[in-house]
Amino acid sequence: MTEAHLMTQATAPKPAKPHLPDAARVTQVTHWTDRLFSFRVERPQSLRFRSGEFVMIGLLDDLGKPLLRAYSIASPAWDEGLEFYSIKVPDGPLTSRLQHIGVGDEIILRPKPVGTLVHDALLPGKRIWFLATGTGIAPFASLMRDPETYEKYDQVIMMHTCREVAELEYGRQLVEALQDDPLIGEMVAGKLIYYPTTTREPFHHMGRVKDNLSSGKVFADLGLPPMDPAHDRAMVCGSLAFNVDVKAILESFGLREGANSDPKEYVVEKAFVGDGI
Numbered sequence: 001m002t003e004a005h006l007m008t009q010a011t012a013p014k015p016a017k018p019h020l021p022d023a024a025r026v027t028q029v030t031h032w033t034d035r036l037f038s039f040r041v042e043r044p045q046s047l048r049f050r051s052g053e054f055v056m057i058g059l060l061d062d063l064g065k066p067l068l069r070a071y072s073i074a075s076p077a078w079d080e081g082l083e084f085y086s087i088k089v090p091d092g093p094l095t096s097r098l099q100h101i102g103v104g105d106e107i108i109l110r111p112k113p114v115g116t117l118v119h120d121a122l123l124p125g126k127r128i129w130f131l132a133t134g135t136g137i138a139p140f141a142s143l144m145r146d147p148e149t150y151e152k153y154d155q156v157i158m159m160h161t162c163r164e165v166a167e168l169e170y171g172r173q174l175v176e177a178l179q180d181d182p183l184i185g186e187m188v189a190g191k192l193i194y195y196p197t198t199t200r201e202p203f204h205h206m207g208r209v210k211d212n213l214s215s216g217k218v219f220a221d222l223g224l225p226p227m228d229p230a231h232d233r234a235m236v237c238g239s240l241a242f243n244v245d246v247k248a249i250l251e252s253f254g255l256r257e258g259a260n261s262d263p264k265e266y267v268v269e270k271a272f273v274g275d276g277i
């Protein structure tokens, strides 16, 4: 080894400290539409979470203060990385910046996962319904990739509604990839039923989740009996209006809302706060 090399080693600076608090490095970014993107970050080794939970993530604002928002973790608990699926709100304080992140950039990730869309908050059942609009599919992107989901249920029905076909693409590709997944492809086969619909562009299935449940269309299309509190469980994630409407329908089938501390037949979480864009 040359003297120059030794000197280089001895004087080489230590790896630069992350300049963000609780920094996580971005490893992948995919833009799905002009309103939607997903990204992956390195997972801090100490971060443990239950599939379906959310964390606070963000960036520093112009004054150097953390600008944080709640985000569902879209990757399953076993994944070595962390995935997020995000809206781009044109004037949104966080997402107007976050949508420009690239590989190698850092985000802030507060390592305190919480949430109600977890298996522990539901009583055992035969079928589980994941009901989502827009980015509300994110917690189910995690749960659909978790083996526990298929250990606990005979059938897993993913209903996802968006305005346009392109907004379904993230979920469609995820479900397609699951069928061939070497880890859980066999568990998923024949159990995962994907029922995407649009409301503003022609598609083979159309209509709002609440309408397809209340009219019975989804049960007829899938050859399933109407929801029964003895067998059916549900998790709901969408806008406040969506959650309120879907809750009413689930209650009309006799399902009761549960919580981590009081498991019952369904659980709900807001996909965002506000009326939508």
Ligand code: FAD
Pocket: 054, 069, 070, 071, 072, 073, 085, 086, 087, 089, 091, 092, 093, 094, 095, 096, 134, 135, 138, 139, 269, 270, 271, 272, 273, 274, 275, 276, 277
């Ligand atoms: P904000 O000031 O936060 O929001 C501005 C307005 O944009 C809101 O009033 C609302 O009308 C609209 N809006 C915000 N988020 C959405 C959205 N996701 N879909 C449609 N309209 C929206 N967002 C995600 O993109 N992915 C997630 O996985 C996610 N998980 C969440 C989990 C929880 C428990 C909660 C409460 C929110 C979650 N959100 C998620 C919303 C997220 O926290 C932010 O609101 C979003 O990133 C926009 O941030 P912003 O600062 O740009 O705009």
Ligand code: A2P
Pocket: 133, 134, 161, 162, 163, 164, 198, 199, 200, 208, 209, 210, 239, 241, 242, 243, 245, 276, 277
């Ligand atoms: P619609 O096109 O009929 O409004 P958004 O893009 O506004 O967040 O909505 C995402 C999807 O959720 C859209 O397909 C929208 O249908 C649907 N949606 C909005 N509000 C409700 C609701 N209260 N109940 C069921 N679906 C809803």
